[in-house]
Amino acid sequence: MDEKEFENIARNLKTFTPQMTQNPYHGIATFFGVPFQPGPENIDIAIAGVPFDLGVTNRSGTRMGPRELRNQSLLVGAYNHHSQMTPCALHRIADLGDVPFRGVYNLEEALQDIEAFFRKIASAGVVPITAGGDHSITYPILKGLAPKKPVGLIHFDSHCDTAPSIHGSAVAHGSPMKNAVEAGLVDPEHAIQIGIRGSSEILWQFSYENKMRVMHIEEFAELGWKKVVKEIRDLMGSRPVYISFDIDCLDPAFAPGTGTPVAGGMSTLEALQTLRGLKGLNVIGGDVVEVSPPYDHAGITALAGATIMFEILCLAAEARAGTCR
Numbered sequence: 001m002d003e004k005e006f007e008n009i010a011r012n013l014k015t016f017t018p019q020m021t022q023n024p025y026h027g028i029a030t031f032f033g034v035p036f037q038p039g040p041e042n043i044d045i046a047i048a049g050v051p052f053d054l055g056v057t058n059r060s061g062t063r064m065g066p067r068e069l070r071n072q073s074l075l076v077g078a079y080n081h082h083s084q085m086t087p088c089a090l091h092r093i094a095d096l097g098d099v100p101f102r103g104v105y106n107l108e109e110a111l112q113d114i115e116a117f118f119r120k121i122a123s124a125g126v127v128p129i130t131a132g133g134d135h136s137i138t139y140p141i142l143k144g145l146a147p148k149k150p151v152g153l154i155h156f157d158s159h160c161d162t163a164p165s166i167h168g169s170a171v172a173h174g175s176p177m178k179n180a181v182e183a184g185l186v187d188p189e190h191a192i193q194i195g196i197r198g199s200s201e202i203l204w205q206f207s208y209e210n211k212m213r214v215m216h217i218e219e220f221a222e223l224g225w226k227k228v229v230k231e232i233r234d235l236m237g238s239r240p241v242y243i244s245f246d247i248d249c250l251d252p253a254f255a256p257g258t259g260t261p262v263a264g265g266m267s268t269l270e271a272l273q274t275l276r277g278l279k280g281l282n283v284i285g286g287d288v289v290e291v292s293p294p295y296d297h298a299g300i301t302a303l304a305g306a307t308i309m310f311e312i313l314c315l316a317a318e319a320r321a322g323t324c325r
């Protein structure tokens with residue numbers, strides 16, 4: 001790195017909040033140390049938590065995700081060594097806290113609460129980056145964003161999450177992508193699902209029927225992240241894109257703390273390289289879901305999750321800077 005780049009970093013450091021310059025264990029944890037504020041006023045990007053896991057089919061615990069992601073995020077932000085970018089130097093970014101819920105025993109009602117929260121963010125013209133929560137939250141988030149046209153979807157997961165009704169419910173963490181396509185929120189022909197594997201293949205018929213691009217983990221490994229990046233970029237073009245990252249896309253060696261782990265996934269580095277390759281896409285929001293701290297060890301899943309959240313934040317910040325100019 002040359003002198004000019006060091007000067008650039010030093011200039012951006014001045015935009016740091018006190019939290020960002022403290023030791024990571026000190027004070028009240030917010031995502032990446034950005035300031036907390038209760039609503040989306042006068043900001044460009046909102047980071048929020050959805051402590052919710054009523055939609056799971058197996059192990060619960062992702063309701064604890066946002067708190068632990070905040071904790072680990074203080075080891076991650078606020079500077080990205082790869083893109084040499086400091087998102088909070090480009091934009092006004094705040095932690096909006098967690099979605100408030102009317103109750104904790106009613107799935108449908110809770111999904112309405114999530115939708116209302118994100119509708120408020122979208123109405124303020126603010127880009128949301130979200131920490132889950134189980135994967136059922138992606139559907140009400142997209143509903144809240146209420147895009148004028150169906151958006152492109154870049155979906156990292158070991159499951160396609162396009163399952164038909166499970167245990168009598170059409171909404172759950174195995175079906176948010178089906179829900180979103182059916183509601184006209186996602187364009188299935190501009191949706192790619194990466195890292196797919198395991199015994200649930202029978203549930204993903206909807207993806208194939210609707211021409212979603214399903215990329216199994218073996219194909220990802222064979223192509224390598226550079227070719228995958230090219231395919232994603234070609235598929236998305238300049239359209240608005242939402243990124244949803246289920247932490248179980250990673251191999252359980254890198255992310256054991258999750259509800260439905262499936263062996264044989266990608267490494268954290270492969271995920272980061274792929275995400276970094278998406279710089280310049282029109283990213284309008286994203287989420288990291290399914291981090292379940294009770295099943296985690298030494299915080300490694302939450303650290304991976306927070307690191308991936310930061311990459312998505314940087315992509316959204318780049319996109320937003322492009323549209324502001």
Ligand SMILES: [Mn+2]
Pocket residue numbers: 135157159161173246
């Ligand atoms: Mn999922």
